[in-house]
Amino acid sequence: LSKASASGLALLAWLVNLLLIPVVSFYLLRDWDLLVARLRGLLPRTREGLVVKLASECHEVLGAFLRGQLLVMLALGVMYAVGLMLIGLELGLLIGLLAGLASIVPYLGVVVGIGAALTAGLFQFGSDFYPLLAIAAVFTLGQMLEGMLLTPWLVGDRIGLHPVAVIFAIMAGGQLFGFTGVLLALPVAAVIMVLVRHAHDLYKLSDLYGEPPSVSDEPINPA
Known part of the structure; x- marks a missing residue:
């Protein structure tokens, strides 16, 4: 009886969660713009443009991932x-x-x-x-x-990942987090790629990357 009741409660909870999916999806779709506006209003004013740019790029690559996965x-x-x-x-x-x-x-x-x-x-x-x-x-x-041709070409090209990087991301996700890692490997890799690309741009603009001034460019102090 205890096993049957536990199984019955688990099945009931699963059905309730299944019924909640369309309800939550409806309200998220209806209020999505309002939620985004509220979150944007909480951002520091000096960093708003940067955060919005990164979020937009992540949104684009995730959309490209979903379209590529549908093609696969x-x-x-x-x-x-x-x-x-x-x-x-x-x-x-x-x-x-x-x-x-x-x-x-x-x-x-x-x-x-x-x-x-x-x-x-x-x-x-x-x-x-x-x-x-x-x-x-x-x-x-x-x-x-699928593993050697479709996913690397149809998904990897759309999110800007090299086919070898796609295979490596899936293998690494599976080794680290199992089935969940395989499922989330490519979306997470796409977001990380956006952040790494932005970090690379910042590095190219930093003083660390810039060349030191030559001797001829140094100002001459009058005696």
């Missing part, structure tokens, strides 16, 4: 659907598109897709080994293309 999802959905339909899987179109949509979370798309596709393949092809092997090959190829 679309490409993977088409790739999975075409591959599964070529194999002859009857639910190939539906499973491929669902796997592409689930790819918004790294590795979730391939896990959901290959699980659903293999289950459908077992019912359709029975004990025939080669169609099941072909299904696994489709998702393996899609995962390789």
Whole structure:
């Protein structure tokens, strides 16, 4: 009874949180401009322009990341659907598109897709080994293309990160923070890139970077 009640309360809390998402989203969208204006009014007047500029650049790269991620999802959905339909899987179109949509979370798309596709393949092809092997090959190829081609090009180019930096950010995020790190690696890397770029510009304008005056440029003191 205690386990059942705990599970029931956890399910109820999850449903409540799920119902709160559209409510909170509605009020955030309605009052977003007011919230931004209030936060901007709290900024120090001497630093307002700089903070607003950095926030605008972060907003642009995060928007570019979301657009690039949507393109990756679309490409993977088409790739999975075409591959599964070529194999002859009857639910190939539906499973491929669902796997592409689930790819918004790294590795979730391939896990959901290959699980659903293999289950459908077992019912359709029975004990025939080669169609099941072909299904696994489709998702393996899609995962390789996502990690080495789609994400670095479609996401990395849009947020200004080199493809090697994209791969390194995802690997580092996974090693440091696990699944959450993989999910947040690229947005965090994009924001860090904006801050590093601004720090680089400040360094180029600083006296530390500037060359010391030459002997001929030094003023001559009259005797």
